[in-house]
Amino acid sequence: MSQQNNIVSIRNVSKAFGKHSVLHEITLEISAGEIFGFLGPSGAGKTTLVKQLAGLDTPTEGANFLFGDKMPNIHLINKIGYMAQSDALYNELTAKENLEFFASLYGLKHKARKKRISEVMELVSLTDDLNKLVSNYSGGMKRRLSLAIALLHQPQLLILDEPTVGIDPVLRKSIWDAFVSLKENGTTIIVTTHVMDEAEKCDRLGMIRDGKLIAVGTPNMLVQETKASSIEEAFLIYGGA
Numbered sequence: 001m002s003q004q005n006n007i008v009s010i011r012n013v014s015k016a017f018g019k020h021s022v023l024h025e026i027t028l029e030i031s032a033g034e035i036f037g038f039l040g041p042s043g044a045g046k047t048t049l050v051k052q053l054a055g056l057d058t059p060t061e062g063a064n065f066l067f068g069d070k071m072p073n074i075h076l077i078n079k080i081g082y083m084a085q086s087d088a089l090y091n092e093l094t095a096k097e098n099l100e101f102f103a104s105l106y107g108l109k110h111k112a113r114k115k116r117i118s119e120v121m122e123l124v125s126l127t128d129d130l131n132k133l134v135s136n137y138s139g140g141m142k143r144r145l146s147l148a149i150a151l152l153h154q155p156q157l158l159i160l161d162e163p164t165v166g167i168d169p170v171l172r173k174s175i176w177d178a179f180v181s182l183k184e185n186g187t188t189i190i191v192t193t194h195v196m197d198e199a200e201k202c203d204r205l206g207m208i209r210d211g212k213l214i215a216v217g218t219p220n221m222l223v224q225e226t227k228a229s230s231i232e233e234a235f236l237i238y239g240g241a
């Protein structure tokens with residue numbers, strides 16, 4: 001794999017909050033155009049790691065490089081779309097007003113802004129709810145709106161922290177179809193999940209347990225290597241069960 005293909009390079013990253021060690025010596029390369037999933041139980045350290053990749057936190061040891069530059073780096077903001085685990089939306093505004101606010105932060109001009117807003121809302125099936133107050137949105141609708149915002153500026157790298165929590169299976173499928181078409185158009189996607197059927201859809205998976213990267217590979221490879229019958233069983237075997 002050539003060096004410039006690696007959009008993300010995590011080099012020997014550890015993180016501690018006070019005495020609490022949360023990430024242990026993680027090293028990993030993620031290449032352009034792949035859907036990479038971090039799979040692990042609650043508290044494993046997934047959010048801590050992807051926050052660093054989004055430039056919102058720093059490691060205690062080691063370093064993260066995105067597009068060849070050390071993070072955090074303000075100049076990379078336009079290349080990254082980040083969707084946090086809890087929605088960062090203005091509840092007292094409509095969805096459209098929220099989108100317009102973020103679009104202006106990204107410097108999208110009026111005509112392009114209008115076009116992108118309708119494209120991203122179409123993608124998350126919220127076109128009919130564009131003018132609704134976010135306070136009247138359900139939890140799943142808020143997740144989808146957050147995703148739409150992360151997609152607004154057509155980032156080369158999407159970092160999505162549990163993007164489909166609270167979203168029903170039918171919509172979940174349509175959102176994953178959207179991820180695949182974004183990937184086909186060259187977007188690199190990093191997603192955290194603890195849902196096994198989502199893990200199967202990733203090109204490669206990094207299994208995280210207790211802050212350690214216990215296995216990396218394609219879903220098929222991880223299952224075959226452990227002679228497991230499912231990703232879930234493979235995870236347990238890598239975790240020492």
Ligand SMILES: Nc1ncnc2c1ncn2[C@@H]1O[C@H](COP(=O)(O)OP(=O)(O)OP(=O)(O)O)[C@@H](O)[C@H]1O
Nearest residue numbers: 017020022040041042043044045046047048049085
């Ligand atoms: N700012 C912080 N200060 C102290 N401890 C923290 C902080 N942020 C995270 N942690 C701790 O780090 C550990 C990993 O949390 P993290 O949110 O990264 O896990 P996760 O794998 O994303 O889990 P979940 O799926 O539940 O979000 C947890 O024990 C958490 O309590």
